[in-house]
Amino acid sequence: MIPASFDYHRPSDMDGVIALLKEHGDDARVLAGGHSLIPMMKLRMAEVPHLIDLQSIESLRGISINGSRVTIGAMVTQHDIINHSELTKVAPIMRETSLQIADPQVRYMGTVGGNVANGDPGNDMPGLMQCLDATLHLVGPDGTREVAARDYYEAAYVTAREEDEVLTAISFDAPSGGYSYEKQKRKIGDYATAAAAVTIQTSGGKVSSASIAMTNLSDVPVWSEAAADALVGTACDADAIKAAVNAMLDDIDPTEDNRGPVAFKRHVAGIILTRAITRAWDRA
Amino acid sequence: MKDLNEDQVARSANLKGMGCSRKRVEDARFTQGKGNYVDDVKLPGMLHGDFVRSPYAHARIKSIDTSKAMAVDGVIAVLTAADLAPLNLHWMPTLAGDKQMVLADGKVLFQGQEVAFVVAKDRFIAADAVELVEVDYEELPVIVNPFEALQSDVVLREDIADQKEGAHGPRKHHNHIFTWEAGEEAATNDVIDNAEVVATETMYYHRTHPCPLETCGSVASMDKVNGKLTVWGTFQAPHVVRTVASLLSGIEEHNIRVISPDIGGGFGNKVGVYPGYVCSIVASIVTGKPVKWIEDRMENLMSTAFARDYWMTGKIAATKDGKITGLHCHVTADHGAFDACADPTKFPAGFMNICTGSYDIPTAYLAVDGVYTNKAPGGVSYRCSFRVTEAVYFIERMIEVLAIELNMDAAELRRINFIKKDQFPYQSALGWEYDSGDYHTAWDKALKAVDYEGLRKEQAERVEAFKRGETRSLMGIGLSFFTEIVGAGPVKNCDILGMGMFDSCEIRIHPTGSAIARLGTISQGQGHATTFAQILASEIGLPADSITIEEGDTDTAPYGLGTYGSRSTPVAGAATALAGRKIRAKAQMIAAYLLEVHDDDLEWDIDRFVVKGAPERFKTMKEIAYAAYNQAIPGVEPGLEAVSYYDPPNMTYPFGAYVCVMDIDVDTGVQTIRRFYALDDCGTRINPMIIEGQVHGGLTEALAVALGQEIAYDDMGNVKTGTLMDFFLPTAWEVPNYETDHTVTPSPHHPIGAKGVGESPHVGGVPCFSNAVNDAFRAFGNRHTHMPHDHWRIWQTANKLGLHG
Structure with missing residues (x-):
């Protein structure tokens, strides 16, 4: 070491x-x-x-909220997010997710940028960014460019970022409606056995739109458009949730590790997503 | 004991003696970062060592090329087996009568094995040079399963392939180490064959690791001018290390000084002798400079001593109404590449023959077969006396399985089989003499405290609700009643490499009435400096705050066998009390002279000798200490010192009753511990606060082992759990609020009646957590599932029972 x-x-x-x-x-x-x-x-x-x-670069540290548009500098820590009352007000899912990342010591140092940019399938923020349809802001020798979080991840540790580019910020429109980040892990500090980020908007007692992304169930975060579509137009009844889970299961590709075999992970993924949808719906 | 008056109460409180929750004197330095651990030892010109380790579990070494590493600026030496062979130090003896490679001699036998030792001017250069040592390996077939090892043609230990006789008797196969037996085989088989009911079960107690906070390390400094070797290290038995170092190196024992500084947890991991210690010593002798070796976490988990790895098959016989009549146990013990178990030498399976537990079982038989595999060596007692955790897990699981077989409540089955209070001292069928116990009282107290009947009722209601589809959560009630066997041990049958397992205390009273006491043990977090001072305070009437306790420096401390197996209080604690009594005996003579009365006219009163019937005439210990040094007393030598070496007449047998209430999410396998009640009886209680801390710590390590902590290998012998990401160390978040309780049944043969407690919670805790998980599924036909009960294995149990719909 x-x-x-x-x-x-x-x-x-x-x-x-x-x-x-x-x-x-x-x-x-x-x-x-x-x-x-x-x-x-x-x-x-x-x-x-x-x-x-990057510790001395102040421009990477801010959280700005402009209406519903949220921009978070790459060097903002999970601890900063947890304690930012205005952010929690407009996008409480950021706090809910951050509280499930590791432990306080890690969160004092761990940053949004590091979590998002690296392409580590175990990290929680990439799935959340895909759920929120966030934009990733990169700067390189040729200037700045933007990449959608849903287009950023190619394989484990392989991303759309060029070697000479740096992630400077992420931005997204704060979702209205219900939200949830649900995670199962073996212990504090562990990566997810399975985790799900869910947002749900309603209209007239039915789901009008939704977004669902899964963490650590493939070599990249999995934004499951089909799972979200399965909820739209329903009242999140048991059949709808089951359809969403089945759609999600078609999109994930977990591998066996010390957390357990594939069959277990797929089962837990379904349970975790069920719970996440239920909670998001209750909050919507 | 007569009631104390107000003055006596005040004087007694001032001593902070036995029974007082005195705050730990060590913690001032530990909590302020002022401890002095081995890695804090920094000497002028000190060099740093680092190992080249094998990536393979079994391979022949065709060549080792050190030239590129030696070419790095700052590299002083690269040692290989070839360099150690002329000194006959390429192999070393193990505590279990086997031998072990210090550096790979022709082949490697486990992943992480030490192949070469790089010595450099700083730690970073050493690590860089390790990368440059080129080792040419030829891979060999790997065996990680002990049953396969006993069938395989592959010879793991070529060095002893032809030896039919091992350190503990005949070897049946080239990968077999020993067979160890206790009890009556024919009689036990007879009982089982003719029993009304027999329950049979095989359980794997998985391999795990003590994983102390501080990893292992040493600093060796050879002073060539004076011929003195000093070694600082993470040693749970510094005096034994000195003797072994002398025997191996040929340096006379008086020229070796071994120092165990502050130690950040041991739990058995720091009992054995590791290649790193030997290499740092050899490197210092060769270079004439101090050499430090500190292992990192991955090295600690991969290569230093593991614990458990026992396959245990039991048969338990009983009458239809539940009276146990016989017990048969066979163990296949996976010892890894070398038999480096840290047990008393005559006990190759430790005290596994305590496996009749707390029960009056008239007939029993135990056989243990030790086996070599391509895993790291070890087999230490992780927070337990020698293999006692395995034994207690075995019997407490067998009781549960028998209860299922009998369709009986497991608490009641225990109750009707407990050894009764009036049966002590009790001779067990497997050869031990239990000193004292009152199991029924403890059990009744525990069951009442948790409202056992209410819990069972709630559990039954939960099962019904589950069947109706109203909940996906089941409830497990874990029971365990354990008897430990600690305080090794009587020299007549306990020794380590021939050294009897006594222990010692030496006391010097200073003229002004303070004192220093030195012991042959060494604290690794147990709080010896606090508790041993309390024993002495009660014995000699000087305040604990005026008594310094010192351990771990072989130049100053009396010889002792160290701290492990909960032996410090049973053995060194007894030596301390007896040395204190010698002090008091001399003090009585001095007091008699000063008070001009006969010795027999005095009586002891907390901190003074008082003339019988004349309480105004007394001499305090403080006064007596001053007189001992400054007054000529006819017939009495000046000074006030004593030393005591204590050879215990028997082991001590702490016991306890534990109950765990657990909720299990059937869909995810997540367990939540709702309640954990622990009643411990460790005999006389020296410091209740420290006991409680020990119980919390031991239970947490029990939780870890039962619910996830393991050293797992793949088929190629690769360690799958080599970092703390995968090796489960619970945090405060995973740990419940423990409820502690106690009864007090003193040991009749110990000077202060104390039995030892540090390991009880681990011994009793592991089966309690495991029984809770298994019990949750009993209503659905579950009999036994192996630990560790992590999420996916619990999920798998539910899945196999068809609970996922």
Whole structure:
């Protein structure tokens, strides 16, 4: 658990970050909260001759709310999210999810950007961002660009972000209606055995629109359009929920690990989604 | 005991002696980051060692090329077996009478095995150089299943392939280590063959690991000018380490000083001798510089001593109305690549023959077969006396299975089979003499405290509601009644590598009435500095706050066998009390002289000697201490010191009654512990607060083991649970609010009646949690499921029983 030697950089603005990335190419990686990258370096599974720490870049730290449009800087921590009363008011699912990530010590350091950008299938924010149809803001040598969270994840640790790009913020329209983030894990600090992010809008006692995304049940987060569609026009009765679960099960592709075999994960995914939908519906 | 007057009450309270919840004196430094652990030892010019470890579970080593590593600036040496062979240190003896490779000698036998030891100027250079050592392996067939090992043509231990006789008798196969038996085989088979009812079950007690907060490590410093070797290390038995180091190295024992500094938890993991210790010592002797070795968490989990890994098959015989008549137990014990169990030498399966438990079972037989596999060596007693957790788990599961067979309540089945109070001292069928117990009183108290009948009623209602489809949650009631066997042990049958398992205490009273006492044990978090001072305070009448307790430095402490198996209070605690009594005996002579009366005219009164019938005439211990050093007393040597070596006449047998109430989500396998009640009887209670802390800690480790903690291997011998992501360590979040209770049944043979408590909650807790899970499914036909009961395995149980619709 001793990393190979590396140079440590701590630029004070994004221009500095981009310049370093340009200079060192594949030899450089940016560091946010460090909960993924530092263990990988200690295990010598990631060799990073140039580590670029983003801690000193103030522009990455803000949470801004403009009407229903929410923009969260990449270096905002889960702890910040949990304690941001205005954000909790407009998008309470952010707090509900953050409270289910690891433990307070991790949340003091763990950032939204690190959680979203890395493409780790175990992370909770990618599924949530897909559920919320968030936009990811990237900056690189050629300027800025935006990528939809639903288009960002390609495979485990493989994303639409180029090597010399940095995620600077995420933004989304705060959903109205009911919401839920439901997660089963073996213990505090563990990744999900299965987790579900659900938002539901209603009209006249029926679901008018919904969004459903699942965490750690494939090598990428799974936004299940078919599962959400199965709810639209229903009152979230048992049959509708069952249809949504079946649709979701067609979209996930879990693998066996120490959390259990595939059959167990698929079963739990169905239970967790059922509970998430039920809670979101109750809140809608 | 007569009632104390107001003055006596005040003087007694001032001592903070036995029975007082004195705050832990250690915690001032621990809570402020001022502890002194082995990794805090920093010496001028100190070098750092790191291991090249095998990625394979079984492979031949064709070559090792160290040249690239040696070329790194700052690398001082790279040791391999070839370098250690001339010193005859490439192998070392284990505590179990086997031998173990220090560095891989021709082949590797488990993943994570030590292959080469890099020594460098700093820790980072050492880690870099480890990457550059090139080892050419030829993979060999891997065996991770002990039953397969006993059938396989693959020879794991080529070094002893032809040895028909092992350290503990004949070997049946080249992968077989020993067969150990206790009790009467023919008589037991006869009872079982003719019994009205027999219940049979096979249970796997999975491999796990003690995982102390602080990993293992050592710093060795060879002073070549003076010929002195000093070794700081994570040693639960520093004096034994010194003796072993002397025997191995040829350095005379007086020239070796072993120091166990503060230790961040042991739980059995720090009893054995590891290759890292040996390599740091050899490297220091070779380089003449201090060498530090500290393992990381993954190394700790992969390579240092594991616990359990017992396949146990039981047959229990009873009459139709539930009186147990016989017990048969066979164990296939997976010891990994080397037999490095840390047990008293004559007990290769520890005290597994306590497996008749708390029950009056007239006839019994136990046989244990030890087997080699391609897993890490070890077999330590993780927070229990030697293999007692396995034994108690076995009998407490067998009782539950028998209750199912008899269609009887498991609490009642226990009650009608308990050893009765008037049967103590009790001779068990497997050879132990239980010292004291009052099981019925403890059991009744426990069942009443939890409203056992009410719980069963609620459980039955829950089952009905479940069947009606009104709930998806089931309720389990876990019961366990355990008897521990601790305080090893009588020298006549307990030794480690020939060294009798006595322990010791040496006391010096200072002239102003304070004291230092040194013991042969070593605290790893148990709070010895607090509790042993309390024993002494009560014995010698000086305040505990005026008594320093010191352990762990072999140059200053008297010889002792260390701390494990809950032996500190039963053995060293007894030595402390007896040394204190020697002090008091001399103090009485001094007081008699000062008061100008005969010795027999004095009586002891809390902190002083008083002339009988004249309470105004007395000498306090403080006064006596001053006189001992400063007044010429005819016929009495100056000074006030004593030493006592205590060879216990018997083990002690703490016991307890535990109840766990658990809710289980049938759909997800998630268990929630609603309630956990723990009644412990550890005899005389020295510090109730520390006992309670021990119970909380031991129960939490029991919860971990029962509900998820394991060292799992795949078929290739790869460790699947090598980090804390997968190796379950519970946090405060997963732990319930424990309710603690007690009864007090003193040990009749111990000077203060104390029995030891540190491991009881683990021993009793594991079957209690496991029984709760199994009990939840009893109404649906479940008999037994293996631990660990993590979510997916519980889900699987429900699934197999058809509870998922």
